[in-house]
Amino acid sequence: MARLVEVDDPADARLSDYRDLRDVQLRKHLESDQGLFLAEGEKVVRRSVEAGFEPRSFLMAPRWLDGLADVLDRSDAPCYVLSEALAEEVTGFHVHRGALASLHRRPLPPVEEVLAGARSVLVLEDLVDHTNVGAAFRSGAALGMDAVLLAPRCADPLYRRSVKVAMGAVFATPWTRLPDWYGALPQLSAAGFTTVALTLAADSVPIEEAVRGVDRLALVLGSEGHGLTSRWEESADRRATIPMQPGIDSLNVAAASAVACYVAARR
Amino acid sequence: MARLVEVDDPADARLSDYRDLRDVQLRKHLESDQGLFLAEGEKVVRRSVEAGFEPRSFLMAPRWLDGLADVLDRSDAPCYVLSEALAEEVTGFHVHRGALASLHRRPLPPVEEVLAGARSVLVLEDLVDHTNVGAAFRSGAALGMDAVLLAPRCADPLYRRSVKVAMGAVFATPWTRLPDWYGALPQLSAAGFTTVALTLAADSVPIEEAVRGVDRLALVLGSEGHGLTSRWEESADRRATIPMQPGIDSLNVAAASAVACYVAARR
Structure with missing residues (x-):
């Protein structure tokens, strides 16, 4: 079961995977340096985990927790829970489908x-x-x-x-x-x-x-x-x-x- | 021939057609209230004028003037000329294709x-x-x-x-x-x-x-x-x-x- 972690400071360092999602150049560097990618929206988050990608963490507003309970159940990664206003401050845009996950990339096959x-x-x-x-x-x-x-x-x-x-x-x-x-x-x-x-x-x-x-x-x-x-x-x-x-x-x-x-x- | 008007104040009221282009709600109201629409990029600006839409004005950085000279020649509307940095301040985004036109909508046909x-x-x-x-x-x-x-x-x-x-x-x-x-x-x-x-x-x-x-x-x-x-x-x-x-x-x-x-x- 993912650990639910309530966050009230948008500058919290644990949220760094989700920072400034609109800044394409910054994101490209961050994601390739860290070997991560982001899934956005309940359906896509579920599919990423079902496809076997390993979550680094989740980030969502409280109202998305129930819908993704089965996905969170299967993971040990932290799930950062924060208000939609705070989520917007971190990511730089209105997260209208509410749930995000950061996942480990896998080596590309031959x-x-x-x-x-x-x-x-x-x-x-x-x-x-x-x-x-x-x-x-x-x-x-x-x-x-x-x-x-x-x-x-x-x-x-x-x-x-x-x-x-x-x-x-x-x-x-x-x-x-x-x-x-x-x-x-x-x-x-x-x-x-x-x-x-x-x-x-x-x-x-x-x-x-x-x-x-x-x-x-x-x-x-x-x-x-x-x-x-x-x-x-x-x-x-x-x-x-x-x-x-x-x-x-x-x-x-x-x-x-x-x-x-x-x-x-x-x- | 369009009148070239150099502008150095991003708050200039004559630029109001081009304000905050990323704000969809604001733009929807402004464009329907004023009966205007925007064309973006040299090719699309040219096609809008060639299709017979009447320009209200143009807005572009100096380096786009030559490429659109034939289009500007055929219009009496003002062409606001400003630096790319100022254009970005007005429109709210990086205008990478450089030229904008504001044009009058026409009544829709039956x-x-x-x-x-x-x-x-x-x-x-x-x-x-x-x-x-x-x-x-x-x-x-x-x-x-x-x-x-x-x-x-x-x-x-x-x-x-x-x-x-x-x-x-x-x-x-x-x-x-x-x-x-x-x-x-x-x-x-x-x-x-x-x-x-x-x-x-x-x-x-x-x-x-x-x-x-x-x-x-x-x-x-x-x-x-x-x-x-x-x-x-x-x-x-x-x-x-x-x-x-x-x-x-x-x-x-x-x-x-x-x-x-x-x-x-x-x-």
């Missing part, structure tokens, strides 16, 4: 382990927006992607915004980082996957055509601004596009990933 | 005008998140939706976040609000549209099947939390679902709208 048994894999290159990373995980999980691979510079799926938008899909879907950016796609091809890059390149074919009949498929998407790097675009086995209306320059990457996963699931 | 000639219409019920509204407009425009209709309580497509996420699609796509929530879907049916509601209802069929062979189509999506109201779910001609993996509860509404529009475009 690529081979993530790919074992996977038939459909989503590969994200240099996405910078945590919301888009979370959305891609959520859509991928709903629409049949078995695993996710990230380029070395892709935004962190365990950053708070990613976790929240993904609704826990970042816990349930096997994922890891590709250690070698340059060789990543040829290595996937060598492992038996057909790599299909989403792009507006002149030689791209409609996505339905590109995935038709493919057994082991790796769907590859690039960053919000400029899409894939030319290295990834050129080293993919196939280049595919989502047919769009004339005069429209592109889809948002989260929307594109949803459409591509839907089409891939029907190949 | 539903019949928006539907005239449209074959595919997106209908949004009570979405609350401006990002999702903007994303639905953007995907709809890219994937062949001719028009958008909004329930009376749906979040505002001209709110700054919606406009930004939509990348200007809220200017290019005809849209209006449905004056009568209760009768909205039967009235669309009477106007010759087959209304297809996205839902997890037990009698729903896969979306591909629901839209197959439909001529004039109205795709209907509900709010982020609970989906469609039972009235809209029940008064639609057909109920459709996007097939998902077992154990996954739903797709984000922006992802669902992208997939539904993609499927609808291929009916």
Whole structure:
């Protein structure tokens, strides 16, 4: 059973995991230095613990204790209980879903382990927006992607915004980082996957055509601004596009990933 | 040619259109009271003016003046020029794309005008998140939706976040609000549209099947939390679902709208 610890001083050092959640730069350093990530909201906190992540602590207002009693029962971590006003002072924003947990990160698995048994894999290159990373995980999980691979510079799926938008899909879907950016796609091809890059390149074919009949498929998407790097675009086995209306320059990457996963699931 | 007005006092009353852009409640009141909306970023500012909206004023740091010279040339509105630090003080956030415009809203057209000639219409019920509204407009425009209709309580497509996420699609796509929530879907049916509601209802069929062979189509999506109201779910001609993996509860509404529009475009 988690120890309930009432806190009335927002400067209390034990709350440092929850400090200034809106300050992205500060949080990135703190979370990677400490090896932690945050789950926000009753549903996501529950899913993080059910997925086997070990809580460092919880932080919530008294009214959330009952709903999360079963989760707290299973943990020995402290649960800091404070008013919503104090929680807002610590975190820097209105915590409207009320419950937070800080959890230990786990070492990322090797690529081979993530790919074992996977038939459909989503590969994200240099996405910078945590919301888009979370959305891609959520859509991928709903629409049949078995695993996710990230380029070395892709935004962190365990950053708070990613976790929240993904609704826990970042816990349930096997994922890891590709250690070698340059060789990543040829290595996937060598492992038996057909790599299909989403792009507006002149030689791209409609996505339905590109995935038709493919057994082991790796769907590859690039960053919000400029899409894939030319290295990834050129080293993919196939280049595919989502047919769009004339005069429209592109889809948002989260929307594109949803459409591509839907089409891939029907190949 | 817009008049360039250098400003060095962040409290200058002429900047009131740009005040506290992060305060959603305050902005909602100010923008509807004043009949204005904001465009943010060089590309979106340009598209708003090209779409024929009349600027009240512009606000930008000196380094954005050249890139928008053609837009400023065509307007008589004042352009407030101030440092990025001052702009941040006024707006309450770091304006990283640098240029803002405040524009006059126009009266919304009647539903019949928006539907005239449209074959595919997106209908949004009570979405609350401006990002999702903007994303639905953007995907709809890219994937062949001719028009958008909004329930009376749906979040505002001209709110700054919606406009930004939509990348200007809220200017290019005809849209209006449905004056009568209760009768909205039967009235669309009477106007010759087959209304297809996205839902997890037990009698729903896969979306591909629901839209197959439909001529004039109205795709209907509900709010982020609970989906469609039972009235809209029940008064639609057909109920459709996007097939998902077992154990996954739903797709984000922006992802669902992208997939539904993609499927609808291929009916």
